[in-house]
Amino acid sequence: MAEELLAITVLWGFVFIYAVMATMDFGAGFWSMIYFNRPKIKATNVANRYLSPTWEVTNTFIVAIVVAVYSLFPTAAYTLGTVLLIPGSIILLLLAIRSAFLVFSNIAEEYRKPLTYISGLSGILIPGLLISVLPITHGDFVEFSDGRQSLDLAHLFTSPNEYAFIGFSISSTLFLSSLLLADYSKASEEMEAYTVYRRDAIMLGPVSIIMAFLIMFTLKREAFWIYENMIDDLPLLLLSLGLFVIGGLALFLPSINKKGVRGIPRLAVIAITLQYLTASYVYGKAHLPYIVYPEVTIASAFTDPSSFRAIFATYIAGFLILFPGFIYFWSLFMNDKRYLRQKQTKDPA
């Protein structure tokens, strides 16, 4: 059992990292579109400054998740592959359009506006569809009959729980990304952009928390088993809520290093990330031992033990090789004042 737990923890880790990075990524694309017509506040500019170097790295994580599922839990990959054919294909199509047009918008300046709209809009739909994988794994929408599995799309899209997840996903995407961009703008000393993103974060935080409550409320009716398991960890859920409050407060406290500016966005980003980490830990733990309820468990889906050990060894080797690369990347794009505070900026025409 220990190896399966280790494997699902690695997978959960990938999913969490991707979830955070993807919300930043898709959110930044969306904000870049929203503030496109207001070049003066530099909000689009800041979003693009974050997005341009990071999207490829973010995209690699989604491939890492897919590969982790089929290398760690091949039997689950069979079930998920079969039932996710339609939603998975739609996600892939949107992702292809989104990534390609994001790159095109950076290259073809004159057509930047329509290209940004295409990538921004297709991007914001992706998190809503991606998160649908979670309610699908709760089992209610999957039909198992004599060895065949299929997804009941009609049932899925009439379920309030599914819509609560979609709402949560999109509001969280916008919330987290505006928060990060607020921090990024402040580090870049783009104070107008900071004001705008701080305002967006303050508006969207409560929306995301209401959506989270809606998820719990609908889970109770539609997938009671997981609701029950989550409530067993009530103290952690309350901690998560507490972190949300701290994150919110951090946006109103006076800034430490800047006079007359409200908010410590770095603290808010950390608190909110921890809030999501805690909540997703509780959710992930409640989901165990099932990958797809009630047929596929981490034990039944687990790969061959010798394959697992070989893969796990590559995880360690890969981490050791990549870690310095990530640090260098971070120092060049998140922490280098020459990059953040570039004066000669490319304003969209």
Added chain:
Amino acid sequence: MSDLLIARSLFGTTMGFHIIFATIGVGLPLMMLTAELLYQKTKDHDYVIMAKRWTKAFAVLLGVGIPTGTIAGTQLSLLWPGFMEVIGKVMALPFQIEIYAFFIEALFMSIYVYAAERIPPWMRISSLVLVAFGAFASAVLITNVHAFEGTPQGFRIVDGEIVDVDPWAAFFNPSFIVTAGHVALSAYTTGAFVVASVAAFKMLRTPFGTRVYNFHKKALMLSLIAGGIFSFLTALNGHESAQYLHEYQPEKLAAAEGLFETQSYAPLAIGGFTDRETQRVKWGIKIPWALSFLAGNSFDTVVVGLNDFPEEEWPPLFVHTLFNAMVGIGSLLIFLSLTAFVWNKFLKKEHFPRFLMWAFVASGPLAVLGIEFGWVFACTGRQPWTIYRVLSTADSVTTAENLGILFILFALVYVVLGVAVVFVMLYYFKKNTVIEDINRAEQKNVPLYGSNT
């Protein structure tokens, strides 16, 4: 169409589209690196401009290559869950390691492009080396899965269950090195000839002897040398690949050659079409004894014919044509670069004749076509199996039905992306002419890589 055929068509279309970008995406970084190194050595601005312009092209191609690669990786699970269940248990290592290669490529590509002006030259070269290495490693590792499909090992199947898994034995399956080598070398060939195509075309459109003409001429010579070396190495390796088929997948070699009867002193059939009824290659040229020699280095090598296998396990017979087309294009590319070499070095001519210039223009698209023929040959030649004599394609496919609509949707998106990528490239390089880049490079303190108007 049956659902199996639609699934194959859909996945084939995805791969057929993706490999254009993937192949150039492996080949181009090596050209970029060569140009950067030449610049550091000669301090000739033309080479850094080449590196910059190829990098821009590479970045645009990645914009399609990355998402289509993501589609390919995920579609494997969506369309072929039976196949991926076996692969997940036995052959997950290459996918897993490929992720790290991917990360290296993505991280350092961003560093090379977006931090070019802030990092020292040695770091720029190192970033580019890592980009090229990441691209190379991804190609090699993904090809390894394909190699495993042809020469599986590292597990046993007892009563339908996979047992005795040895993931590293599967990883180092017999055809790994030779197959991966073929893909990497042919990708370098393609990258070089794609550059040659553009350079030759631009030379035809630019007055002789101008600054811009000379710029393109340098690019053409560089790419022809690289293309010549790599196409020759690809051919050597291709010969070895054929010998591996002879040893490990004889029916694939038999289908590639249209050989029905097992025989020593077997003839090599070039061209023509395999006819199932008369069991011979129609309209082809036969070179006596040559196939035996190619397969085993001696004329009395016994080459196994298709009739030794049950007909339902034969690959489709049209693979003979695909195989010929691949080999033909490869040979033509070697011939083309040799001609250029002789013309330039021995005849010491300033000009290439127009017909030769147009042949150079055609070389890039031809190289890409050769890649397509090669992959279609390699994958249809393995039918009816996804994993040779272990798992059939019919047992790999999804149980879901009505795939037709998905096929149409994906095909549509590929058309949109394909058209858009061409327009974006044309747009960008029309707006950013070589002469402007030359001016930027010769002025101090004007960013070259950051320039983008």
